[in-house]
Amino acid sequence: MNYLLLLYQDENLWEKKSEDEKAETMGAYFSYADALREAGAHIDGAPLEHSSTSKRVRTNRVQDGPFADAKEQLGGYFLIDVDNLDSALEWAARCPCASTGHVEVRPVWNIGG
Amino acid sequence: MNDARAIAEETARASYGRLLAWLSSRSNDVAAAEDALADAFRAALETWPERGAPNSPEAWLLTAARRKLIDGSRRKNTYKDSIPALTLAAEEAEIAMRDEAPFPDERLKLLFICAHPAIDAGVRTPLMLQTVLGLDAARIASAFLVSPAAMSGRLVRAKRKIKAAAIPFEPPEPQAWGPRIGAVLEAIYAAYGAGWDEIDGSANANANLTGEAIFLARLTANLIPDQGETWGLLSLMLHAEARRDARRKDGAYMPLGEQDLALWNQAMIDEAEAALARAWKCGQVGAYQIEAAIQSAHVAARLKGHDTTVDIVLLYEKLNALAPTAGAAVGYAGALAAAGRFEDGFKVLDAMHPEQTKNYQAWWAVRAHILNKLERKNEAKIAYDRAIGLAEDEATRRFLAAKRAALGKVRS
Structure with a gap:
């Protein structure tokens, strides 16, 4: 079963971090991704560029971002393969983002069958 | 006016489990008792602010709730089966109201029901948290890392099973206590563990689960005082809880050996030690007592400067x-x-x-x-x-x- 973990947090926090703090945060994410790989659960994952670079398309009109006033922006994702929702939620709780922002867990609709 | 609301909320916090235990043990139906009690609280919030809160809020709520239960049974034609018990309940409630005497504490029955072998092991703790402590499904779900919808579904199924299988609302006979008490304690321990792991960060909402677990353990130990493991579990959790504030310093993890002793809760440590002493007196060694003894040895090492490393190794050998x-x-x-x-x-x-x-x-x-x-x-x-x-x-x-x-x- 595939699940998408959506990582939401205040992206301005990142801008405010010192180089050392950035390295520490990146290190925590690398360790997390490695743990997912060792467990055979990792499919894909990446951080997203700042939300100011986003574009939204709706009824043929393209608009510039950012679109949400909310403090927490979608900042990255992991696509994982685990047995069930309970296991996906366990992995979501281990994600560094769960301590600093929040992680949304979405089952991926299996169209191929 | 706000006073009446505050009294209703305070009664809900302090007495929910006792009210529900009393109602469900007379209707043999946890789900129906919950609905009736919810209705009674709703009625209280509507009428108390206007007419003032009654002298005995609990008796008022019980009377209102059993009226709902009787109405419900009439509608469902289960009248004949449950009305005699409910009428008796109504009389008891009225006596309680007149005397303002505390009504009997039947939460232990509810704990045993929740830990009945017929109930799925995984849903026992959530069921206790919901029925005895009145936590809502969404909060329980977040502590156990499942979706709120899934958790509600499990709780509803468990309650349906209690009714359908007619699980008796009586503590089991003493000879059958062993395994059943084990299930009750295990469920309390699981609740504590869920709160303990989540000391900071996004999971703050769950920190209070530890307080609720300790409440359940204290209740169980006082209701079944001759079982060593009930005191052992209480001691174990109090020891762990006593160090809660010392586990972090400016957000940084502090191992036990480096914690600031001034941040340890001495009253809780004393209660933990007293509970452990009481456990040994019962004369049946068990896993919780050994875990509590390990905690006690760690604490003695820090507080009294004793070298307890060898004792701790031996205790772990015994535990394993x-x-x-x-x-x-x-x-x-x-x-x-x-x-x-x-x-x-x-x-x-x-x-x-x-x-x-x-x-x-x-x-x-x-x-x-x-x-x-x-x-x-x-x-x-x-x-x-x-x-x-x-x-x-x-x-x-x-x-x-x-x-x-x-x-x-x-x-x-």
Whole structure:
């Protein structure tokens, strides 16, 4: 079963971090991704560029971002393969983002069958 | 006007479990009793602000709730079966109202129902939290990492089963207590564990689960005082809870040996020690008592300066013989390391099954520590990486990252 973990947090926090703090945060994410790989659960994952670079398309009109006033922006994702929702939620709780922002867990609709 | 609302909310907090236990043990139907009680609270919030709160809010709520229950039974034609019991309940409620005497505490019955062998082991703790403590399904779901919809579904099914299978609302006969008490205590311990792991960060809402678990343990110990394990569990949880404030310093993880003793809750430690002494007097050794004794030995080492490392190793050996779990094995390895027996600790970890250890954060953290002490730096670095990747909170991650950094440059 595939699940998408959506990582939401205040992206301005990142801008405010010192180089050392950035390295520490990146290190925590690398360790997390490695743990997912060792467990055979990792499919894909990446951080997203700042939300100011986003574009939204709706009824043929393209608009510039950012679109949400909310403090927490979608900042990255992991696509994982685990047995069930309970296991996906366990992995979501281990994600560094769960301590600093929040992680949304979405089952991926299996169209191929 | 706000006073009446405050009284209703206070009654809900303080008496929910007792009211529900009393109502469900007379209707034999937890779900119906919950609905009736919810209706009664709603009626209280409507009428108390206008007419003032009654002298005995609990008796008022009981009377209102049993009226709802009787109406419900009439509608469902279960009148004949349950009305005699409910009428009796109504009389009792009225006596209680007149005398303002406290009504009998029947939460123990409710605890035993929740831990009945017919109820799925995984839903026992959530069921207790909902019925005895009145927590809502969404909050329980977040503590147990399942979706609120799934948790509500499980709770509803469990309650339907209690009714359909006619699980009796009586504590079992004393000879059948052993395993049933075990299930009650296990469920309380699980609730404490869910709160304990989540000390900071996003999971703050769950910290209070530990308080609720201690409440249940104290209740159980006082209701069944001749069972050593009930006191053992209470002692164990009080010891752990006494150090809550000392576990973090400015958001950083503090290992037990470096915690600020001024932040330990001395009253809680005293109560924990008294509970442990009471447990030994019952004369039946069990896993919770040994775990509490391990805690007690750690505390004595810090408070009185005794060297208890050897005692702790022996206690872990006893624990692993009596109730082997992954947690007890990793604890044993850690205790051996603390006694300077790094090779022995490493062997204990190595003997565990890979399926058990693959994603077990504590196993990787203790392994990293031991490998570090054995000067196997490359392997230690890999183990620290895994422990960091599996950690659930920022403070632990940072603590381990600092240890990893202290390994210095290693070839990888």
